[in-house]
Amino acid sequence: MALGVKPIKDTFVGEVEPIDLRKVDDATVTELSKAWNEYQVLVFHGLKMEEADLVAFSKRFGDLEIHVRTEYLSREYPEILYVSNMKDDTGRAIGILSQGEVGWHYDQIYLPRPALGSFLLAHTLPKDKGETSFADMSRAYEMLPQATKNIIDGRNAVQSYAAFNKTYSVPTDKKQTKQTPDVEHPIVRTHPITGRKALYICPGMTTQIVGLPADESQSVLDELFEWTVRPEFVYTHKWQAGDGVMWDNACTMHRREPFDESQSRLMKRTTILPPSDLAVPF
Ligand code: OGA
Ligand code: MN
Numbered sequence: 001m002a003l004g005v006k007p008i009k010d011t012f013v014g015e016v017e018p019i020d021l022r023k024v025d026d027a028t029v030t031e032l033s034k035a036w037n038e039y040q041v042l043v044f045h046g047l048k049m050e051e052a053d054l055v056a057f058s059k060r061f062g063d064l065e066i067h068v069r070t071e072y073l074s075r076e077y078p079e080i081l082y083v084s085n086m087k088d089d090t091g092r093a094i095g096i097l098s099q100g101e102v103g104w105h106y107d108q109i110y111l112p113r114p115a116l117g118s119f120l121l122a123h124t125l126p127k128d129k130g131e132t133s134f135a136d137m138s139r140a141y142e143m144l145p146q147a148t149k150n151i152i153d154g155r156n157a158v159q160s161y162a163a164f165n166k167t168y169s170v171p172t173d174k175k176q177t178k179q180t181p182d183v184e185h186p187i188v189r190t191h192p193i194t195g196r197k198a199l200y201i202c203p204g205m206t207t208q209i210v211g212l213p214a215d216e217s218q219s220v221l222d223e224l225f226e227w228t229v230r231p232e233f234v235y236t237h238k239w240q241a242g243d244g245v246m247w248d249n250a251c252t253m254h255r256r257e258p259f260d261e262s263q264s265r266l267m268k269r270t271t272i273l274p275p276s277d278l279a280v281p282f
Helices: 026-039 051-059 137-142 146-152 161-168 174-179 214-228
Strands: 005-009 012-016 041-044 081-084 117-124 132-136 156-159 183-186 188-190 197-199 206-209 234-237 244-248 252-256 266-272
Touching (some): 012 026, 012 132
Parallel strands (some): 012 041
C-alpha cells in the first residue's frame, strides 16, 4: 500500500492521510519510517488509540524509554508519559509540564543516549490554544551563516535537566537528580539514520558551550536560539480530537504554547530510543 503523505511546510512536517495505526502491517511501518526521516514531523488525524495501542504502535519504531519522572507515568503502561495540567483526586499533578511551562526543548537531550523520537497523542484538549510548535533544526543549521558554523562545528555543549526544571518545571527528587547529571553533546548533531546535520541545542536545557568563556558562550547561544525559532523554521500544530504527532527528536525542537490553565489538557507520550546497534548512537 502506498502511504499518502502531504507536506505541510515545504519539506518539514508531513500530514498522513487517514490511517488506522492500530492495524499497520510491516510494509506500512517501513513507509512511515521513511516519511518520518524525510519530514521529521508526521501529523495524524482521526486516531482511535487506547494506551495499549499507543505502546504497541510506538514499539514498531524502537525500544521505548521509561521516563525518569516516574510520578507522571501511566500506571498501566509505564512507557507512556502524561503531559498535563490536570490533577488527581489528591491534588497531585498527573503529568509533566503541569505549570504552564512553554520552554523550547529537545526531549531527553540531557541523557547520554538521547531519544530518537516521540509520539504525542491528544487525549483531552482545551477549547483553544495549547498548540505544540516544532522547529526544524536541520534547516536552521543548514541556513546558518558560515561564520557561525565555524564557531560551533566540532564543539560540545552542556545539557542540563536541572536547568530546565529550575526555569520551567518542578524539581526532580534526589534519586532522579542523581540519574540525570549534566551531559555534553556535540552542538551539531548528525542524525544516526539519515546522516543529516542539525543544531542540537535548546534554550530549556543548553547551558554552556564547552571551551568558550561564559559570556561569549551565552551570546553565541542566544544568537542561535533566536535564529532557530524564526518563523521560516517553525510549524505550530493546532490540535484536534484524535490527532497524534510523531517527531524526530534528533533534529526537531518543540514547545507547548500557552493556554487557559483553567481548562484541562492531557496528552500521552511515548519516547522512542535509537536502535542499540547503530555505529553512531548519536
Ligand atoms: C512532550 C512535550 C508538548 C505539548 O510531550 O515532550 O513537550 O504540547 N509536549 O504537550
Ligand atoms: Mn517535550
